[in-house]
Amino acid sequence: MNAAAPVGAGVPDRLTGFVAALRAxxxxxxxxxxxxxxxxxxxxxxxxxELLREGLAATLxxxxxxxxxxxxxxDLYFPRGVGAPQGEPAGREELRDRLAEALAxxxxxxxGQLAVEAVDSLGGYGSSPGxxxxxxxxxxxxxxxxxxxxxVRASDRAGxxxxxxxxxxxxxxxxxxxxxxxxxxxxxxxRRVAERRGREEIARRAVAPSADRVDFLxxxRDRLAExxxxxxxxxxxxxxxLAARRRRAARGTIDLRRTVRGSLSTGGVPMKPVLRRxxxxxxxxxxxxxxxxxxxxxxxxxxxxxxxxxxxxxxxxVFAFVNRIDEVTGFLRHGTADPEGLGSRIQAEARxxxxxxxxxxxxxxxxxxxRYGDAVGPRTTVFVLGDARTNMSDPNLPxxxxxxxxxxxxxxxxPEPRAQWGTxxxxxxxxxxVVDMHECRNARQLGSIVSRLLPV
Numbered sequence: 001m002n003a004a005a006p007v008g009a010g011v012p013d014r015l016t017g018f019v020a021a022l023r024a025x026x027x028x029x030x031x032x033x034x035x036x037x038x039x040x041x042x043x044x045x046x047x048x049x050e051l052l053r054e055g056l057a058a059t060l061x062x063x064x065x066x067x068x069x070x071x072x073x074x075d076l077y078f079p080r081g082v083g084a085p086q087g088e089p090a091g092r093e094e095l096r097d098r099l100a101e102a103l104a105x106x107x108x109x110x111x112g113q114l115a116v117e118a119v120d121s122l123g124g125y126g127s128s129p130g131x132x133x134x135x136x137x138x139x140x141x142x143x144x145x146x147x148x149x150x151x152v153r154a155s156d157r158a159g160x161x162x163x164x165x166x167x168x169x170x171x172x173x174x175x176x177x178x179x180x181x182x183x184x185x186x187x188x189x190x191r192r193v194a195e196r197r198g199r200e201e202i203a204r205r206a207v208a209p210s211a212d213r214v215d216f217l218x219x220x221r222d223r224l225a226e227x228x229x230x231x232x233x234x235x236x237x238x239x240x241x242l243a244a245r246r247r248r249a250a251r252g253t254i255d256l257r258r259t260v261r262g263s264l265s266t267g268g269v270p271m272k273p274v275l276r277r278x279x280x281x282x283x284x285x286x287x288x289x290x291x292x293x294x295x296x297x298x299x300x301x302x303x304x305x306x307x308x309x310x311x312x313x314x315x316x317x318v319f320a321f322v323n324r325i326d327e328v329t330g331f332l333r334h335g336t337a338d339p340e341g342l343g344s345r346i347q348a349e350a351r352x353x354x355x356x357x358x359x360x361x362x363x364x365x366x367x368x369x370x371r372y373g374d375a376v377g378p379r380t381t382v383f384v385l386g387d388a389r390t391n392m393s394d395p396n397l398p399x400x401x402x403x404x405x406x407x408x409x410x411x412x413x414x415p416e417p418r419a420q421w422g423t424x425x426x427x428x429x430x431x432x433x434v435v436d437m438h439e440c441r442n443a444r445q446l447g448s449i450v451s452r453l454l455p456v
Contacts, residue, residue: 015041018077021203022060025069026213026444029060036060049078065210065230072207075187076199080112083195089121092142099145103177104152111177115184118143123189133196136182136189145178212443216298216415217387224297225340227443228304234447235308241451242312282314283408283454284379288368290386291346292322292359298415299385300343302446307332312454317375323360325367326350361388361427362396369399376406381454384412384435388421388428395427400434411453413440 019034040055053074061070090098095118102110123139152174194202208214211226212234219227258274287306289299303318310316320328328346346352376382382403388395404410414421414428418439421428431437438453440446 011041011046012038014077017199018073019060021073021077021200022070024204025073025207025209027060027066027069028062033060046078049080052078069207069210072187072190073203076190076194076203079191080116085116085120090117092122095121095143096148099143099181100148100151103148103174103181106173106177108180111181112184115181115188119185119188119192134189134192136186139185139189140182145181149174149178212447215441216301217294217441219297224301227301228340230443231301231304231308234443235305238447238451239309239312242454282312283381284315284377285313285317286375286380286382287318288325288364288382288384289318289320290322290359290361291320291343291352295387295415296343298440301443302385302413303332304342305446305450319368319372320346320350320352321364321368322352323358323363324352325364325372326352327372358391359386359389360393361386361390362394362399365399365403366396369402373406376403378408380407382407382410384410387414387416387426388412388431389425390427392425395430397430397434400431404435410435412437413446413449414438415441417441
């Protein structure tokens, strides 16, 4: 496999393509930062990839959370090498033997070389010359590196008598090395595919987005856990914006009478406009959250965000529903909410279902209007969180109109793409005819919508 080229022709285009790919994933990179990155490439060269990686990260990134996007995109634009490895492909058992040795010694360079050989030998699929593509999943399924733990452990513990704390530490270290190898296989498979299909396409499609751009409906357990860790930083940012809006709103409009009176000392020229003083009152907030199925991740995240913003409101009440509705404000008391177990605790302790377990917006909205109508008043902003899929039941639009008539404002946040509204059992167009419905698919959209719609 050919070594990476030295700094020279084509590097500026590669760097600008790299920056464009990062921007496409939502990373904010300005012209000045791009110029700094070019200077870093000139100073560091391309010989030491890891040194170059850290140099570009230092000039382009604003936080460690962005590394999850930066690293795989870097590996596409500044790969370990190009083309296929030289020589005959190694067999599966030979690869496993050499991999066990590399895992035992912790040889990271050898692990990277074995990842390249493993993808070339075991990861190709298709019938065209070479391969139509390369699959990290197929490579790892055939090689099964996780089954080498016992072999590596046995070779390292030769002569030892019993398991100890040090042995458990060794096991953890071996698992970490296996995980490093798995990531290297994924990197190599993406590189080989990118050489055929283009770096730009693979950077766009095969690199996982940052946590704040992951669709709530498709986020797995790991991504949801990562999302929960972004609640507090997002809440601090939103609280700062809301406080600034509240300060601006407190200034009020010009008091014409007092302004004219004050202008008498300057010959009738209003040099110092006098503003009416306002005494803005912190608003009340009510959430109605669908916690059924995949929508529950979206509702959980929004509930945690509102809980973190509780100081911005005079009163917050939260209600959860599937086909019955129950108040869950007590689960979100400040300092007591459990981000990891919030959803399961609500499902276990709140009364959310009747004789069936499917979501029914019509029944839930009707029950809220009947049982909890006093929660909504002229100072209350209400947010309904859910995909508006009624399982073909009555959407109960009169109940929603009743809630809207009592509230100061009523908004609906829908985690489904707008193109899917009205398909299948979705009653989104019907509800959108009564209230303002907004597409809210990820944490970035949620932050933008909340900062724009929350009252001051």
